[in-house]
Amino acid sequence: MLAERRIPLILLGILLVLPLVVTEPYYLHLLILVLMWVTIGTGWNILAGYTGQVSFGAAAFFGVGAYSAGLLAAKLGISAWWGFLVGAVACAIIAVPFGMITFPLRGAYFALGSLALGEIFRHIAIIWEDFTEGMVGIMVMQTFISKIPYYYIALALAVASIVSLELVMRSKLGYYFVSIREDQDAAASLGINTTKYKMISLVFHALMTGLAGALYMNYMGFIDPEVVFNLHDVSIMAILVAIVGGVGTIYGPLVGAFVMVAVQEVFRTAGFGLLDYINQQVGGSLTTFIKYVKDAHVLAFGILVVVVIMALPNGLVGDWDRIMGRLRKKRRA
């Protein structure tokens, strides 16, 4: 037990001093992305992994958070950092009525509704050009030139999300969430107001995703509707981060975020430049192949969804004992 308690603290210590060791901006960039996805994945995990309501709408909240920050700076001239506050409030304002419509209904309504929600916001962002600049997107000057401040902000968000998940799951609220996931009728018959607690869970999801969106705006300095409201690169990525790491585990999204950002990056850079190097060695005959590889990260996501659901239904963290057991058996044999 003590060792298990110690691991997160040691990990936190490592993450705190990491920028002193890793000075390469590129790797810091990847770490910031990982931490951002930890936040989003944890939010998704509270709603889907612990409360049992699968959301395809992370992009809606991510985009609203990002646009809140961007529009504040671009339209009102207020610092984009206020986007964290405004974005969080906006996400909660959207999440509550949305939950009120979908949660009283049984079945796939919430999942479909959340998918539709993301698409609705994407269309609004594209169509309402006077307000959102449409497909042109929004550009904001970054506050810091160095990546280190962003790294610590992202780390703070990720730690805050994991700590709040820990606290929630230790409190009564967490038991309510799990009871709804396990058996909604039984939960309701024990006097748990299922709609209300699903709603609380949804607000956690919305807040964490919205905060990550605001961070994204501040960090990247540029957004457009196809980037922040993207079904595959945001909503599905959020799901993948959680299920690869482990649905319904506290540290699952942490592992998942590392794996998924790595997968995304391996494809985008064609094996961190390895394929480009081989291509040079063999005289450029692999050029078209490399172009395909660089475009293939969505295909990889699709295949990962299929494989993970079948082979690792509880994720790397959830199935850890099973994976280790199988490896050990092989070694003995």
Added chain:
Amino acid sequence: MEIFLQTLVAGFLKGGLYALIGIGMTLIMGVMGIINLAHGQMMMVAMYITYVLFEFFHIDPYLALFVSMPALFLLGVIVQKYTLNPLMKVESLLPENQVLMTVGVAMVLTEVCRFIFSSNYRSVKTSYSDATWLVNIAGAEISISVALTIAFLIACVLTAAMFWFLLKTDLGRSIRAVAQDEEAAALMGVNPERMRTLTMGIGAALVGAAGTLLLPMYYLFPDIGGPFTRRAFIITILGGLGSTVGAIFGGVTLGLAEAFGATYIGMDFEEMVGLIIFLLVLLFLPGGFKRLTKV
């Protein structure tokens, strides 16, 4: 007035095709209890099959139905047999893992098609693609696309055939039995797993037919599946989950709503209209048209 009638007729005809998409979806929903989020992507595959047949073998899109429907049936069977049926045995905390699986399948289908055909827009130009015929309704001249009319008629025939199959044949009765009560059906000697596979195949074949019929007056690119998946589930929710009659009403309603939205609000709003209807249905009529008629 002319514009109104024009929109009405065009929307209604398009609605007939949407009904075909919706029936496939609602059958799958009824029997398997899941929403197939790869529905539009399956349609996209059928459209590419039709495109290849037309472009390289000069086969008319309507004749291509005889290839695209069996091919899509096969695709549906494979998807069900190798990705969805095995999931029944997987123990997982993850709720709705089958729906997630269909999302994965959808992404793979889209990206494989992008890999083969690239992201370029393609279309099939037949002699009747842009042809229209004029009708005189109450003094107003309106022009109707010939391709859309033929597509609507074929869609009606396919829908009627589907109903005959479901109501009159043994196999159709077995499918409905599984949709009503899986365990009872199993006790009566129906193999639910086989029925699920069959239903997925039929659903895919129907949406494949819709894709093939739509192609002569539409354009084609790999990402076209997403909007049609959304249309399919909007229709299903609108009609009532699992109701085939509801899917017809839902399809026609969505066709009309999109046509009027595009004409009177703006082309950009074509998809928004459907999504807003979807939220309104959840708000005011959860259960869809099925609740009103009890069909």
